[in-house]
Amino acid sequence: MNPNSLVSIDDLSKEQIIELLETARYFEEHPNHKILDGKVVATLFFEPSTRTRLSFETAVNRLGGRVIGFSDASTTSSSKGETLKDTIKMVSNYVDLIIMRHFLEGAARYATEVTEVPVINAGDGANQHPSQTMLDLYSILKTQGTLENLTITMVGDLKYGRTVHSLLMAMKYFNPTFRFVACDELKMPREYVEFCKKQGIAFEEHSDFSREVIDSSDIIYMTRVQRERFSDIMEYEKVKDLYTLHNAMLDTSKENLRILHPLPRVNEISQDVDDNPKAYYFDQARNGLYARQALICRALGITPEK
Amino acid sequence: MATDKRELAVAALKSGTVIDHIPSEALFKCVKILGVEKMPQKLTIGNNLDSARLGTKGIIKVADTFFPEATLNRIALIAPTAVVNTIRDYEVVEKRRVELPAVIRGIVRCDNPKCITNNEPMATVFYVTEDGEHIRCRYCNHTVANDKANIL
Numbered sequence: 050m051n052p053n054s055l056v057s058i059d060d061l062s063k064e065q066i067i068e069l070l071e072t073a074r075y076f077e078e079h080p081n082h083k084i085l086d087g088k089v090v091a092t093l094f095f096e097p098s099t100r101t102r103l104s105f106e107t108a109v110n111r112l113g114g115r116v117i118g119f120s121d122a123s124t125t126s127s128s129k130g131e132t133l134k135d136t137i138k139m140v141s142n143y144v145d146l147i148i149m150r151h152f153l154e155g156a157a158r159y160a161t162e163v164t165e166v167p168v169i170n171a172g173d174g175a176n177q178h179p180s181q182t183m184l185d186l187y188s189i190l191k192t193q194g195t196l197e198n199l200t201i202t203m204v205g206d207l208k209y210g211r212t213v214h215s216l217l218m219a220m221k222y223f224n225p226t227f228r229f230v231a232c233d234e235l236k237m238p239r240e241y242v243e244f245c246k247k248q249g250i251a252f253e254e255h256s257d258f259s260r261e262v263i264d265s266s267d268i269i270y271m272t273r274v275q276r277e278r279f280s281d282i283m284e285y286e287k288v289k290d291l292y293t294l295h296n297a298m299l300d301t302s303k304e305n306l307r308i309l310h311p312l313p314r315v316n317e318i319s320q321d322v323d324d325n326p327k328a329y330y331f332d333q334a335r336n337g338l339y340a341r342q343a344l345i346c347r348a349l350g351i352t353p354e355k
Numbered sequence: 356m357a358t359d360k361r362e363l364a365v366a367a368l369k370s371g372t373v374i375d376h377i378p379s380e381a382l383f384k385c386v387k388i389l390g391v392e393k394m395p396q397k398l399t400i401g402n403n404l405d406s407a408r409l410g411t412k413g414i415i416k417v418a419d420t421f422f423p424e425a426t427l428n429r430i431a432l433i434a435p436t437a438v439v440n441t442i443r444d445y446e447v448v449e450k451r452r453v454e455l456p457a458v459i460r461g462i463v464r465c466d467n468p469k470c471i472t473n474n475e476p477m478a479t480v481f482y483v484t485e486d487g488e489h490i491r492c493r494y495c496n497h498t499v500a501n502d503k504a505n506i507l
């Protein structure tokens with residue numbers, strides 16, 4: 050196990066998060082700082098995710114490192130029945146860092162146990178996706194100038210949305226106030242509500258995506274409401290439009306409000322929001338590059354000369 | 356009467372271990388966890404016996420066998436009420452409750468079919484949560500109540 054591996058955002062302390070965000074800011078100013086000269090990084094995508102893979106591979110390339118890997122498990126020996134352990138051990142002979150995405154939950158944690166090479170989890174099933182959380186934190190910091198004392202409203206699928214769960218956990222260090230806006234079927238799971246109570250984090254649960262909620266938010270974090278999540282299709286038809294954001298709903302919102310969304314979006318943010326300066330979801334995706342550059346350097350134990 | 360019989364049965368063991376106050380529904384899981392079915396020693400298993408505390412209970416008696424503490428504590432997950440009596444020369448020389456360890460390795464199967472532990476040849480690891488009544492998978496974070504744990 051390499052201590053620089055990152056499987057879950059919970060593995061990071063407040064200080065480590067802040068340091069990573071400072072490094073991300075540095076890379077935003079110097080995106081092509083070639084400090085990975087001679088390093089080889091594997092991107093092992095047992096489950097395809099073009100968006101995440103391109104972001105990580107761009108990050109390595111801009112830092113001057115080299116990338117090997119695969120983007121689909123059907124082309125590898127794991128499709129012939131090779132265990133994850135054997136694949137990780139084989140790849141460990143060649144590279145300085147493994148970035149992996151897997152359809153099985155816990156795959157990244159297990160990978161860290163069978164290799165001395167650092168591992169970054171780029172998503173393991175519905176479980177963890179820490180680089181998404183880092184880019185969310187970086188986006189919040191960049192748009193608000195601070196992470197402290199913010200009112201963050203999470204909207205849509207709060208039951209299955211792992212990005213909102215991880216963001217919620219990571220924000221525990223920064224005294225947030227949360228609003229959870231969701232229908233009954235997709236509301237925030239009990240364990241996260243309990244987590245807030247135990248951490249002394251203020252929160253409210255709403256089923257209405259009301260003007261009041263919008264007007265008092267610093268960040269609105271939208272998520273996709275997927276039809277497959279509903280046991281009752283009538284219920285889906287009933288609620289799908291209740292959690293759609295339209296431009297007119299932002300008329301009286303705070304000046305500093307920014308709208309985030311992990312993307313891809315379907316129809317939960319109407320197209321007319323895109324031109325509103327408060328829409329931040331496209332910039333948010335770009336921040337992923339800097340956040341991932343910071344995570345890669347940390348995993349390799351390399352500190353840029355700031 | 357039931358109590359007298361039990362004491363008689365315990366006293367009849369010259370040397371070995373008596374595990375008493377096992378909830379009836381957990382008895383056979385305890386048998387499995389302790390691995391007593393494969394032992395050659397004299398073994399007595401009782402179930403659905405009267406118990407003032409539990410309603411009904413189970414009991415396991417194994418002659419000439421003394422389990423390591425860590426082994427006995429493995430049953431605490433499903434039988435937290437169990438009491439272990441160590442018998443030497445017909446006397447109870449030690450009586451103690453089982454204690455739930457903080458980490459449970461290898462005896463529980465994760466209920467999440469998409470968990471890596473159900474798809475790789477590897478041991479499971481669970482952590483006991485703060486409330487002491489649930490366990491959480493080290494790998495996928497799936498959480499289950501202790502008494503609902505799926506014993507391998």
Ligand SMILES: [Zn+2]
Nearest residue numbers: 465470492495
């Ligand atoms: Zn699991």
